[in-house]
Amino acid sequence: MPQKRAMPNQTHTFNLPLSLCTLTTCAIAFAAITSQAAQAHEEIKDVILTDRSTNCADYADTYSAEVTDVQNARNFRASLAITVTGDSCEITSNAVPNHDFNATGRFARPVAEQNQSYSVPANPTFNSAPVALSLRYDNAVFLNGVKLDLLAAGCFGVGDGRIGCNDVSSPYRYDPMGPGAGFGADEHNAHTQPDGTYHYHGNPMALFDQSNPTSPSPVIGFAADGFPIFGSYIADGSTIRLATTSYRLKSGTRSGGPGGSYDGTFVDDWEFVAGSGDLDQCNGxxxxxxxxxxxxxxxxxxxxxxxGTPDPSFLKRRR
Known part of the structure; x- marks a missing residue:
């Protein structure tokens, strides 16, 4: 996915009078149109991004990839379009990733194609104070068209612990990436929602070089407020290294709920310690x-x- 500027839509016209359109000539014309349409889609199967442009318009294009649900031996065609409308970028996809998936997952529902579209502000602005994550919003969309949804709807002691915990202030919310969460994520830290939407809960284990890169990580997506998302590696002088979060596990044991030591199973197990890592409280x-x-x-x-302020297009659909 090389850096690209927004280009106007192009329509290819074949001036072939209907009176001259025989079965053969019409078939040739249709084949030419189909061929040009296919060539308009950039193939991004397993692409490793390198661009660090933070302007979403630089990624405007149409993309596709042939991928496989490994355990179910089902083939999918990922479809993604990034277009520019005014001061926003529209990112539309069928929510299928650009890589094979579900080699190790335990999905509650099989993956199903979706019709999802997000509007990303091209010039994001800061709020006067940070805005807390909400169960009402998807958090981000990556440059392969798959969304990021960090918060689980499961809390200890609420229903079966996997769904139904819709009050974001409820204690002991499971972290889907935690050691005891058991949300059935695959090798890309992703699984499906009840309607079959494939989505990430953390590092997609794709899109950027994750094995000792020689340069800082690229932009791999955009958050709901329009700010870019970078891969894990940053420049520290002449050294390229992993960025470190400023959240730390609490010490001791939980005073209520499930009890036990703070081990990262729950979101509440972590606390922000300013200056203890490279990143701020929003992980930026x-x-x-x-x-x-x-x-x-x-x-x-x-x-x-x-x-910043999440764009309304990231509000979750009712399921």
């Missing part, structure tokens, strides 16, 4: 003069809160 930092969120190995994984 300024790189090359631009603020953005960073994928990390530990909680909050990608985004801890929003520095």
């Amino acid at each position: 930092m300024v790189q090359d003069g631009v603020y953005g969120y960073v994928v990390t190995e530990n909680y909050p994984h990608v985004i801890g809160c929003f520095m």
Whole structure:
């Protein structure tokens, strides 16, 4: 997915009078149109991104990939379009990733194609104070068209612990990336929602070089407030290293609920300790003069809160 500027839509016209359109000539014309349409889609199967442009318009294009649900031996065609409308970028996809998936997952529902579209502000602005994550919003969309949904709807002591915990202030909310969560995520830290929507809960284990890169990680997506999301590696002088979160596990044991030691099973097991890592409370930092969120190995994984205002297009649909 090379850096691209927004281009106007192009329509290919074949001036072939209907009176001259025989079965053969019409078939040739149709084949030519189909061929040009297919060529308009950039193939991004397993692409490793390199661009660090924080302007969503630079990624405007149409993309596709042939991928497989490994355990179920089902083939899918991922479809993604990024277009520019005024001061926003529209990111529309069928929610199928650009990589094979579900080699190790335990999905409650099989993956189903969706029709999802997000509007990303091209010039995001800071709020006067950070905005907490909400169960009402999807958190971000990656540059393969798959969304990020960090918060689980499951809390200890509420229903079966997996769904139904819709009050964001409820204690002991499971972290889907935690050691005892058991949400059936696959090798890409993703699983499905009740309607079959494939979505990530953390590092997608794709899209950027994760094995000793020689340069800082690229932009791999955009948050609901428009700020970019970078991969995990940052420049520290002449050294390229993993960024570190400023959240730390609490010491001691839980005083109520499930009891036991703070081990990261629950969101409440973590606390923000300013200055203890590279990133702020929203899991972001300024790189090359631009603020953005960073994928990390530990909680909050990608985004801890929003520095801007989430766009209404990220409001979750009722299921």
